[in-house]
Amino acid sequence: MGRHLSQGVSGPCGRSHRWKVLGVGFAANASFSAAFSGIPTTAVFIRSGYRVDNHALGLLFGMLGLGIAVSELPWGLLTDRWGDRRVLLLGLGLTAAALAGMAAFVSPQGAWVPGVGMLAAGLLLVGLLGGSVNGSSGRAVMAWFREGERGLAMSIRQTAVPAGGGLGALVLPALAAWHGFACVYGVLAVLCAVTAGFAWRWLHEPPAAEGAARGMQAAPSVASQPSRRPVSPLRDVRIWRTALGMGVLCVPQLTVVTFATVFLHDFSRAGLLTISVTMAAVQTGAAVMRVWSGHWTDRRGNRRAYMRACSLVTALLFAPLALLTAGVGALHTAMAIVFAAMIVLGGVSASAWHGVAFTELATLAGTSRAGTALAIGNTCVFMMMFVTPLAIPLVLSIGSWPAVWAMGSLCALIALPVFPRAAVPRSVAPARA
Numbered sequence: 001m002g003r004h005l006s007q008g009v010s011g012p013c014g015r016s017h018r019w020k021v022l023g024v025g026f027a028a029n030a031s032f033s034a035a036f037s038g039i040p041t042t043a044v045f046i047r048s049g050y051r052v053d054n055h056a057l058g059l060l061f062g063m064l065g066l067g068i069a070v071s072e073l074p075w076g077l078l079t080d081r082w083g084d085r086r087v088l089l090l091g092l093g094l095t096a097a098a099l100a101g102m103a104a105f106v107s108p109q110g111a112w113v114p115g116v117g118m119l120a121a122g123l124l125l126v127g128l129l130g131g132s133v134n135g136s137s138g139r140a141v142m143a144w145f146r147e148g149e150r151g152l153a154m155s156i157r158q159t160a161v162p163a164g165g166g167l168g169a170l171v172l173p174a175l176a177a178w179h180g181f182a183c184v185y186g187v188l189a190v191l192c193a194v195t196a197g198f199a200w201r202w203l204h205e206p207p208a209a210e211g212a213a214r215g216m217q218a219a220p221s222v223a224s225q226p227s228r229r230p231v232s233p234l235r236d237v238r239i240w241r242t243a244l245g246m247g248v249l250c251v252p253q254l255t256v257v258t259f260a261t262v263f264l265h266d267f268s269r270a271g272l273l274t275i276s277v278t279m280a281a282v283q284t285g286a287a288v289m290r291v292w293s294g295h296w297t298d299r300r301g302n303r304r305a306y307m308r309a310c311s312l313v314t315a316l317l318f319a320p321l322a323l324l325t326a327g328v329g330a331l332h333t334a335m336a337i338v339f340a341a342m343i344v345l346g347g348v349s350a351s352a353w354h355g356v357a358f359t360e361l362a363t364l365a366g367t368s369r370a371g372t373a374l375a376i377g378n379t380c381v382f383m384m385m386f387v388t389p390l391a392i393p394l395v396l397s398i399g400s401w402p403a404v405w406a407m408g409s410l411c412a413l414i415a416l417p418v419f420p421r422a423a424v425p426r427s428v429a430p431a432r433a
Contacts, residue, residue: 018144018153020202025137025157027198028088030164031191032095032130036064036385037161038168039123040258041279042184044265045176049108054262054396056116058389061258063120065385067127068134072382076135076375080368084140085203091132092196098125099189107182130192131382135374142362142370144206148298150363155294155355159287162351165257166283173261173276233365233373238420240376242364245307245419246357247380252314252408253350254388256282259404260343267325267401268336278340285344286351294355303360304420310353311416317346318409326402350412 039046040061047057079087102122106114137157145153175183233239257279264270264278297303321342328335358374365373395403 017202017204018206021140021144021204022153022156024088024195024198024203025141026160026163027195028092028133028137029157029160030167031092031188031195032133033161033164034168034172034191035095035099035126035130035188036068037165037257037283038172038188039064039184040389041165041169041261041276042172042176042181043259043261045173045181049113049176049181050116050119051113052116054393057262058258058391058393060116060120060123061389062386063124064127065254065382065387065389067124067129068131068382069127069379069386071128071131072134072375072378073372074375075132076371076373076378079132079136079139079371079375083205084136084143084371085199085205087132087136088140088199088203089196091129091136092192092199094129095126095133096189096192096196098122098129099185099192102126103182103185103189107180107185109180109182127382131378134378135371138358138362138374139367139371140203142367147363151294151298151303151356151359152291153294154359154362155290158294158355158358159290161354162283162286162290166280166287169279169283170276173272177272233369233376236364236373239361239364239373241418241420242304242307242357242361243377243380245311245415246354246377247384248411248418249307249311249314249350249353249415250381250384251388251411252318252346254385255392255404255408256343256347256350258385258389259392260347263401263404264336264340264343268339270336270340274336274340278343281344282347282351285348289348289352290355293352294359297356297359303356306356307353307360307419308416308421310349311412311419314346314349314412315409315416317342317349318405318412321346322402322405322409325405346408350408 043057043061046052046060047054052060075087075091106118106122108114138154141153141157142150171187172184175187260282261275261279264275270278293306297306321339324335324338324342358377361373361377362370391407392404395407399406
């Protein structure tokens with residue numbers, strides 16, 4: 001075994017290769033995130049280019065989330081059966097093809113404007129196919145990294161989501177304004193295709209001996225009790241509580257991602273530069289916080305406590321945004337920078353926990369079932385991506401923007417008791433009557 005590992009370090013699939021695998025996972029998530037987080041940043045141009053209102057806008061953005069939510073669990077089960085390499089290659093290739101099809105057939109051309117139904121179907125298809133990326137790339141990272149470094153690795157992988165979203169926020173609105181949506185979808189298709197090439201070149205299974213050792217470390221509580229059969233992720237209450245908490249805490253995050261550009265444009269009269277910089281700052285700050293939190297929780301072993309803390313902080317940041325929006329009113333354009341700063345703080349807090357939460361899910365399930373566990377988490381997350389954009393226009397029609405931000409604060413507060421508390425060691429567990 002020692003000779004095998006020493007050869008593996010210098011071979012094409014040795015321990016150093018895990019950083020290439022992490023790079024592939026990062027690129028896969030970033031390329032798809034540039035689509036599902038970047039396209040909503042073009043909301044103002046979608047309204048004018050496709051001639052839709054806010055309600056139709058919410059439906060369109062919801063289609064992306066619905067497609068991902070519906071497909072996550074099937075893709076996750078398929079990943080555990082087929083392996084991460086096959087699923088990631090298939091998913092990225094098909095997503096690139098779908099985006100290329102949208103560039104050719106679902107983009108406004110001159111006087112011709114595609115119907116809302118065509119655009120909704122295209123975004124739904126992109127979500128259905130792109131849902132393959134999340135579970136497969138996460139399973140690959142879990143297979144290559146050991147316990148004690150997985151939190152950092154998974155957080156780096158999850159950092160790709162705000163990084164890709166930030167890239168989309170900086171680039172896609174300008175492309176939509178100056179070159180049209182054919183260019184927007186075409187660029188996104190190229191990103192997915194290039195990433196598929198990276199996966200073909202570098203994504204492989206770890207050496208058998210190392211993979212087995214890491215698989216045993218994935219769920220120490222199960223490994224230490226060989227007499228018990230591992231619980232399926234579909235029947236594990238801890239996994240479902242974590243996943244449901246993730247879904248509820250996504251509401252304030254998705255409120256920022258999908259409608260903050262509309263709020264800044266319509267309510268605070270911010271310009272394109274301010275809007276793009278604000279959204280890029282949200283994604284960049286979230287990326288930095290995800291890497292830091294992964295490393296910090298690896299050292300302290302406090303993933304669940306960190307998730308609960310993010311819930312409380314997010315609730316406390318969104319509440320004053322709701323109050324200030326109600327007190328200032330829509331005519332104070334000088335407040336645009338203040339609103340932008342508050343959105344950045346709230347958006348970063350609402351996005352900082354993803355890597356830690358997904359690491360906790362995969363650790364609870366074990367490497368061999370990580371694809372299913374990660375899919376459960378992503379199903380809850382992206383179901384909220386479907387529901388939230390649909391709910392916001394309704395809330396706007398009832399209570400305007402203060403109610404929208406108050407809804408984000410309330411959902412963050414609800415997530416606090418949903419997340420499971422930190423496990424109490426058996427040796428110190430209190431006796432029960």
